[in-house]
Amino acid sequence: MGKGFYISKPLGFVLFGLGAGAVLTIFALSVVYVQEKRKNEVNARDGTRIVTTAAPHRTSAPSNEAWDKYRLPDALLPEYYNVTLWPRLxxxxxxxxxxxxxxxxxxxxxxxxxxxxIHSNELNFTLTSEMHHAKLTGLGGTSAPAILETWFQTQTQFMVIQLKRKLQVGKSYWxxxxxHGELSDNLGGFYRSEYTENDVKKVVATTQMQPTAARNVFPCFDEPSMKAVFHLTLLHPPGTVALSNGMELGTKSFTIDNQEVLQTRFEPTEKMSTYLLAFVVSEFTNIRSPPEANILIRIWGRREAIESCQGDYALNVTFPILKYLENYYNTTYPLSKSDQIALPDFAAGAMENWGLVTYRELSLFYDPKVSSNEDKEWVVTVITHELAHMWFGNLVTMRWWNDLWLNEGFASYVSYLAADYVEPTWNIKDLMxxxxxxxxxxxxxxxxxxxxSSRExxxxxxxQIDQLFDTITYSKVFIMCQKQLEITLLSSNYLHEYAYSNTVYTDLWKKLQEVNSSIQLPxxxxxxxxxxxxxxxxxxxxIDTRTGSITxxxxxIHPEAVVDKPSDYNYEWFVPITWLKSGSNMGQHWLLTKTASYEPMKTDTDWLLANLNVTGYYRVNYDPQNWERLLTQLNSDHKVIPVLNRGQIIDDAFNLARADIINITLALRTTKYLYEEKEYIPWESAVRNLEYFFLMFDRTEVYGPLKAQPLFDHFKDITSNWTQKPPRYMDQYNQINAVSMACKTGVKGCSELTRMWYRQWMKNPDTNPYGKFEFSDSVQASSSLSRYLEYxxxxxLIRKQDITYAIVYIADNVIGQPLVWDFVRANWDFDDGSFFSGGLINGITKKFSTEFELQQLQRFKEDIAASSFTFDMQAIERAIEQTKANIKWISENKAQVMNWLIEQSD
Incomplete structure (x- = not known):
């Protein structure tokens, strides 16, 4: 899964002349002296031999030297590591x-x-007897060349070791x-997580290596293609347990400097990439699968959470998920155990470390007392996503990060298949x-x-690697690959041929072509x-049904935006168009050019629907006459059109309108039939799209045409006046829409119902773990929100992993949004900006729709660009582009929308 993003602080002031520069230089040198003194003292306390821990650190202008390039040369290949680590808790x-x-x-x-x-970052090294920061030994009778010089290249994060003579080709070396390093709280590399149990502070030492943080833990060849076997030993305090990718081989106790220490050794890992290495030292406990299971499954977490059965659901679904995936991949799970551990502090949702998957607590634990259906769904889909990686990503890994989608895209797709298998009544595949x-x-x-996929x-x-962990990488491709081409990896030899190795995307296409040669493709x-x-x-x-023309x-979404990224394919796709005509006649046609003509799609009387069951990654527009026939069908008998397409029609129409392709009133008319609609997917599509209107206008009148009374009454009936759960899983989701929309559109009885639920919730400590929080007026609200922003x-008060969620939640409040924007611009360099992510920028700026807000965004971009810190600038570029589109949309559509809403209310 994804991971966090980090930026650094801009240089905000100019030094006041050479005198001030001299003072700062003296100050900097004194700081370095103190830091080095502390490093020496730390190592002395560990009982290690210290001559000096300082080594030359070089930051040079770009050059042709190997150490100034970010990629490793191809001269050396690791075979295995022996690593011993001792975290101090x-x-x-x-x-x-x-x-x-x-x-x-x-x-x-x-x-x-x-x-x-070899990669090394933020580590301090002990000198060897030869007065170097590393020791090189030849193996198999080979003599190792002497080390000439060692230094650290800061920018490219390398330990550079120059030798007096060359290494011999084909020979191995040790x-x-x-x-030593810091066990910090920055949620990356080897870090600490903290929690309180029985009023006692507990510290957990844990890891997050993806994508490039293994180098922060020990020197390593930190690229995905540099696979190796890892032999790991952990030293840890009595009363704690140590976990890693491999099974524990044994734990023994001994004393170091009058301090009792446990030593746990682990079985060697499979051959794997550095980013998949994981280890945890904690006081956690576990529940496990029964002895007769052929795979040991353990769910780890805080004792209180495990003893209150919050890990039971994860344990119950893990074994069937693994068996489903074994069958789907036609490949046996390659490890002897599957540990899954819930961490109090974790930046990502979860991480697919081979044999030791790490999770946020919310992504692994399910508490029936306080958790919602959505929480339960999140747990099962995150588990299936991570376990899908055990094969596609861990067993076979992309060669370089430019093909990250090979890992993440397929895991996203398979997670729905596996979740549907273990929870068949949810119909979860439709949510994809x-x-x-x-x-x-x-x-x-x-x-x-x-x-x-970009060039390497x-x-x-x-x-640049960090920026790839985004929606495109996770959500785009394998729906096309699986559904459009009707092909499967089930019978392919891809996983078998490339097991424990690395691939590029063309390797996948090659294997798919071999096993699907009988499919008729253009x-x-x-x-x-x-x-x-x-x-x-x-x-x-x-599609123009009058002529049969297809383009x-x-x-x-912003039609006047300029595309400055050339494409070798001239933005022309091979599009598999599936279609349905008047509920009975269906077919498929490949669109291979910008424009084509296809006679079977020509009609004067029947409605035609394309992208049947949304099996293609494209939007669909029609001639005005066919739009009218589709709307007529929806209003007369909407069930003739498949439910996925009813949601698609609404979503396509609103986005086509935002792109100035169709009139906005046509999009609004697609919602009128919802008076008779009871299914979740069309309603969710409408609510999601009308939310844009609410963001732009800050007026609830945009919900007027939905007429939510029938849906509200429907759920009142099937729940026996709100005393029971709706019978179907999707209905439980749609009940939320029913109540939300009813209250927004002023349906009688809705406000009273929600107030009653709230009072019940507040009185029940089993279901309400939070305190009461009230605002008496907008001034107090503003003050309270400002105080919460500081928190x-x-x-x-707020865990680092939750900072983005807390701030975005405040930004969703009308009063809170401007407060948040001012706060972020003043504090974006907090803690090296580790909380400053693309999700935060999107959450804060999604309402921006004025020239003034656009100018503020552009100045913000300039400030960051002028700083020495790095950040995902694409997030700000997207915000600027979206703000421009919002400004244009409001100027062109506000009057039309309001006039149409007035007409509907008459």
């Missing part, structure tokens, strides 16, 4: 949490070189280091369209979008799919 006398470590790596020389480059396809549409319709040389730095899989992954965006297909064009960046 109590601070030293200076309040610092540290870990110490020893690491050795065996590597083979593939090309002659007198240079060893590189050994001793080091709204939760994945439409989510991808929103981002992919902007010119600031990006192709699924376009994704080099850690920041071109090779490579030619079809490259058009979808090597260029950003997607098409809108326009495609690149769909942009949001206090880690003692």
């Amino acid at each position: 109590v601070p030293d006398e200076e309040g610092m949490y540290i870990f110490t470590g020893k690491s050795g790596v065996v590597f083979t020389c593939l090309k002659e070189t007198n240079l060893i480059l 590189l050994y280091t001793e080091f 369209v709204q939760q994945q396809v439409q989510k991808a549409f929103d981002v992919d319709s902007l010119v600031s979008s990006h192709p699924l 040389d376009e994704v080099i730095t850690p920041d 071109a090779s899989i490579n030619e079809i799919m490259n058009r979808w992954i090597l260029q950003m965006g997607f098409p809108v297909v326009t 495609q064009q690149h769909f942009l 949001s960046i206090d880690p003692n």
